[in-house]
Amino acid sequence: MATTRAQFEEVFTNVIVPDLIAEIKKTEISENAIQWLERNFLHNTLGGKYNRGMTVPDTYRLLAGKETLSLAEYKLSAILGWCTELLQAMFLVADDIMDSSKTRRGSPCWYLMEGVGTIAINDSFLLESAIYVLLKKYFKGTDYYIDLVELFHDVTWKTELGQLVDLLTSPENSIDLNRFNYDKYYFIVRYKTAFYSFYLPVALAMHQAGIATPDNLTRARDVLVPLGEYFQVQDDYLDCYGNPDYIGKIGTDIMDNKCGWLVNKALEIVTPEQRKLLEDNYGQKNAAAEKRVKDLYLELKLEDHYRRYEAESIAMVKGLIDGVDESQGLKRSVLEGFLNKIAGRDK
Numbered sequence: 001m002a003t004t005r006a007q008f009e010e011v012f013t014n015v016i017v018p019d020l021i022a023e024i025k026k027t028e029i030s031e032n033a034i035q036w037l038e039r040n041f042l043h044n045t046l047g048g049k050y051n052r053g054m055t056v057p058d059t060y061r062l063l064a065g066k067e068t069l070s071l072a073e074y075k076l077s078a079i080l081g082w083c084t085e086l087l088q089a090m091f092l093v094a095d096d097i098m099d100s101s102k103t104r105r106g107s108p109c110w111y112l113m114e115g116v117g118t119i120a121i122n123d124s125f126l127l128e129s130a131i132y133v134l135l136k137k138y139f140k141g142t143d144y145y146i147d148l149v150e151l152f153h154d155v156t157w158k159t160e161l162g163q164l165v166d167l168l169t170s171p172e173n174s175i176d177l178n179r180f181n182y183d184k185y186y187f188i189v190r191y192k193t194a195f196y197s198f199y200l201p202v203a204l205a206m207h208q209a210g211i212a213t214p215d216n217l218t219r220a221r222d223v224l225v226p227l228g229e230y231f232q233v234q235d236d237y238l239d240c241y242g243n244p245d246y247i248g249k250i251g252t253d254i255m256d257n258k259c260g261w262l263v264n265k266a267l268e269i270v271t272p273e274q275r276k277l278l279e280d281n282y283g284q285k286n287a288a289a290e291k292r293v294k295d296l297y298l299e300l301k302l303e304d305h306y307r308r309y310e311a312e313s314i315a316m317v318k319g320l321i322d323g324v325d326e327s328q329g330l331k332r333s334v335l336e337g338f339l340n341k342i343a344g345r346d347k
């Protein structure tokens with residue numbers, strides 16, 4: 001059976017937070033710092049969708065060929081899942097500062113909470129460091145401990161490179177569509193999103209299941225990274241065309257000068273006059289300019305272009321999955337499950 005949010009959160013509140021606080025207390029740090037750290041962990045890590053984290057025990061269960069996991073197996077798998085959520089929390093705390101965001105998960109961003117401010121920068125470091133405290137406590141005696149450490153370091157490095165290119169390409173206060181192209185776009189998508197959101201959780205489960213051979217990891221990556229690219233293109237499409245009541249947010253990519261899939265497709269096919277309209281209105285912080293861009297997208301029939309891209313991407317990923325050799329323990333059903341969740345989604 002698939003893990004539930006309640007089961008998953010129970011591991012965080014009853015195992016992970018107490019373990020981290022116990023480690024912190026060994027330093028004889030002040031009581032107000034302990035309280036601050038606990039608040040940091042709870043505020044910034046709980047409350048998300050947990051897609052990355054819950055994927056780890058669910059994938060491990062499928063790879064192990066079990067209907068249910070033992071308590072010990074589930075605990076270890078959920079801890080690895082929460083390590084991905086701590087990494088996500090670190091990225092979000094830092095990203096909100098860099099983007100001057102106001103809200104996150106229905107609350108003020110951490111750096112805007114009373115008394116936090118730039119302390120949030122150090123708090124993001126602590127969220128990341130907590131990953132390695134947990135890995136050492138629970139996995140140091142395993143033969144794949146160093147592989148887990150190196151995996152987190154490698155994926156973090158890749159994600160930060162993607163964030164750098166995104167920041168350099170789409171600064172909100174300097175709009176220049178000449179910076180945009182699909183090479184940059186797909187680098188950003190691959191490095192900023194696909195590795196840590198799709199490859200990392202599956203690779204962690206593969207290590208726990210004892211099938212993380214170089215060949216298997218390569219096979220998984222070769223499916224999951226393109227799948228992550230498709231997922232992000234979907235997000236870009238839904239930012240413009242999705243129903244805000246259904247997807248839970250109002251899209252802001254146009255106003256935020258994002259190097260997204262839609263604007264790159266538009267730049268490929270616009271006339272000189274249409275490009276001028278795009279340059280005059282893209283990235284402007286007003287609804288009228290945003291509407292002019294959206295009207296241009298309708299004129300260019302970008303939705304039709306997206307539907308063609310979607311069909312081609314689904315067919316391509318299905319072909320990659322069909323080519324996976326199951327004899328070494330990697331199961332096509334794991335990868336098919338990811339595709340089925342994503343294909344044609346509208347939120």
